[in-house]
Amino acid sequence: GESVGLHLPTLSVQEGDNSIINCAYSNSASDYFIWYKQESGKGPQFIIDIRSNMDKRQGQRVTVLLNKTVKHLSLQIAATQPGDSAVYFCAERPPLASKLTFGTGTRLQVTL
Amino acid sequence: NAGVMQNPRHLVRRRGQEARLRCSPMKGHSHVYWYRQLPEEGLKFMVYLQKENIIDESGMPKERFSAEFPKEGPSILRIQQVVRGDSAAYFCASSPGLRTRPSHEQYFGPGTRLTVT
Numbered sequence: 001g002e003s004v005g006l007h008l009p010t011l012s013v014q015e016g017d018n019s020i021i022n023c024a025y026s027n028s029a030s031d032y033f034i035w036y037k038q039e040s041g042k043g044p045q046f047i048i049d050i051r052s053n054m055d056k057r058q059g060q061r062v063t064v065l066l067n068k069t070v071k072h073l074s075l076q077i078a079a080t081q082p083g084d085s086a087v088y089f090c091a092e093r094p095p096l097a098s099k100l101t102f103g104t105g106t107r108l109q110v111t112l
Numbered sequence: 113n114a115g116v117m118q119n120p121r122h123l124v125r126r127r128g129q130e131a132r133l134r135c136s137p138m139k140g141h142s143h144v145y146w147y148r149q150l151p152e153e154g155l156k157f158m159v160y161l162q163k164e165n166i167i168d169e170s171g172m173p174k175e176r177f178s179a180e181f182p183k184e185g186p187s188i189l190r191i192q193q194v195v196r197g198d199s200a201a202y203f204c205a206s207s208p209g210l211r212t213r214p215s216h217e218q219y220f221g222p223g224t225r226l227t228v229t
Binding site for chain 2 (some may be wrong): 031032034036041042043044046047051075089091093097098099100101102104105
């Protein structure tokens with residue numbers, strides 16, 4: 001069935017280094033892919049999205065890459081800060097649907 | 113500019129009681145979604161509503177769960193005769209509407225953490 005999954009459940013990164021969080025998806029027809037950040041006890045916070053007809057999109061300190069050939073999505077965070085510590089979810093919107101399908105999440109731990 | 117509001121933030125119910133979770137979307141948003149999250153897991157879609165209409169309830173359990181989004185007031189997720197397995201965080205999200213379908217940008221509230229004892 002359709003699924004969005006992540007390769008690494010936990011990622012530890014030193015402060016100042018770059019972080020890369022990966023996600024694999026299975027529905028090649030999805031038209032949007034979104035990254036969310038969820039801090040403990042809070043709701044998911046929208047970070048960045050990318051449309052299926054793009055392969056790269058940049059935001060403030062974040063970049064999302066989409067590789068449709070291998071159905072892979074990644075989130076790059078530059079100069080990772082302690083405030084980036086959270087669980088990161090990728091999500092996809094299947095075609096003709098309004099709901100989002102979420103992956104299981106990657107916990108990012110920033111060490112000093 | 114207030115974000116998505118949910119209340120209560122924490123709710124404790126005994127088995128067999130009813131739980132009512134409320135969600136007020138962001139100003140200007142006409143589409144509401146409910147998701148459930150178990151500990152250490154991703155969010156699972158439950159239901160998508162517009163004002164006075166249920167558009168997609170494919171993620172809702174067939175029994176005991178219902179949702180509404182009346183013309184006036186917040187969206188309500190209602191769970192009757194709660195069981196321990198209903199314990200989870202329930203998140204509401206809202207999005208603005210486009211001409212043909214809602215935007216993919218969904219903004220989430222802080223969630224309601226339901227504990228069934």
